[in-house]
Structure formats: structure tokens, C-alpha cells
Amino acid sequence: HVQLVESGGGLVQPGGSLRLSCIASGYSDSRLCMGWFRQAPGSEREGIAAIDTGGLTLYGDSVKGRFAISHDRTKNTLYLQMGGLMPEDTGMYYCAASPLQPGRLLELGKVAGSAVGYWGQGTQVTVS
Secondary structure, three states: OOEEEEEOOEEEOOOOOEEEEEEEEOOOOOOOEEEEEEEOOOOOOEEEEEEOOOOOEEEOOOOOOOEEEEEEOOOOEEEEEEOOOOHHHOEEEEEEEEOOOHHHHHHHHHHHHHHHOEEOOOEEEEEO
């Protein structure tokens, strides 16, 4: 079965950096786009970055210029390099794999959940 496993979260001071990883297994569909989402307690899930099969990237306004998404398909691993972290970046971070293109993934993934594809269990990032 398809499995996405995130790692790399933790506690970091404001201004610091973290790199999240998401290892995918159980599928061989190279047409899937990948994305990162986050959700803070009491807030809606937010789509923050996505990448398509050709390497085209898309970012949410709140992370543009600070975060970078990349995908090493040889390792089936998605990354999110986060810099200039701020307290408002705190939340649970999830990766997703979807047949949707990045823009639709980031938009629909906020509300549609499993209907857009596969999800990991999340990794906690706390900026304090």
C-alpha cells in the first residue's frame, strides 16, 4: 500500500532553519505531483509548496522566498528546506502525493484531504 513518511521536524528558534523529508513507498506512478501542507492548532490546513513531475514549483505567499521544495525521484523522497523560520510557521507539516497539478493540489488539498491523493502522518515543527 502507499505510504508517505515525514521526518525532520523539531523545535527551532526564530530565524532558524529545518529540512523536512518525506519518503514515499508503495507506488510507482511517476506522474504524481507532490506537495507540503501545514496545520496549526485551531487553524485550517494550508498548502505551502508543491512540485510537479517536471520540477515546476509553486509556493504559498506565506513561505515564498523562505522555503524551497525539491523532489529526488531516484530516492522517492520529497524535501522542504525551510529558512527564516517564524513563530507563525509552527504547525504539523504533511506531505501529499496527488495526480493533481500543483496549483489544484495546493487549493483542494486544504479541504479535500484523502480525495486529492495520498497523505503522510505529519511531522511537528515548532518555532519558539
